[in-house]
Amino acid sequence: MIAGLTLPVTGCRDRTLSDPADLGAVEVREYEGEDLSSINEFRENSIKGPQQLDREAYRLTITGLVDRPLSLTYREVIDTHQEYRKVVRLSCVEGWSVDILWQGILLADLLDRAGADPGARVVIFRSADGYSTSLPADYIRDNDILLAYRMNDVELPPDRGFPFQLVAEEKWGYKWAKWITEIEVSDDTSFRGYWESRGYENDADL
Secondary structure (H helix, E strand, C coil): CHHHCEECCCCCCCEECCCCCCCCCCCCCEECCEECCCHHHCCCCCCCCCCCCCCCCCCEEEEECECCCEEECHHHHHHCCCCEEEEEEEECCCCCEEEEEEEEEEHHHHHHHHCECCCCCEEEEEECCCCEEEEEHHHHHHCCCEEEEEECCEECCHHHCCCCEEECCCEEHHHCCCCEEEEEEECCCCCCCCCHHHCCCCCCEC
16 A cells, blocks of 8 residues: 555654644644654745636646546545655755745655656656646656645645645756646657756756
């Protein structure tokens, strides 16, 4: 059962994923004895400023090399997939970092639901503000990458990427796409996202 899977946690010891506890609407600043950064410690550096997406009108589409293209509401994404949590450090090329408790679904579960081609090599993410980036398909599965909708046990605020933010652990922050509206399964290894097409390294390894 995936709920007992141990996942790597950037900057700290391995953590076991577990079913989330309801800690209320107040941001938590400690998890299993480890101090967490505050949501307020993030710096706003998006390409067009925070996006305001309507919860009811929102759709997340899964396209490309899939057997079953999907168009899911916010609640469908959350309510029909197991939730996981883990602490991961986000490191920005500007020189700052934060340690956050991220809560969300396994991106691999979403790809499996859509019937993603097992031979596909790239997953492309597109956001409401026109931002884009990509990750290798193997990296997503090998590292149990999350699509997060909560941080420090509160719903993602609009300026932090509501409804969904990619938790691209062990990658620089420009891979952590926010306000995701489309996930495309692809074989186009030449694809370069917003910053990558402007000279940033495509692998973005820390």
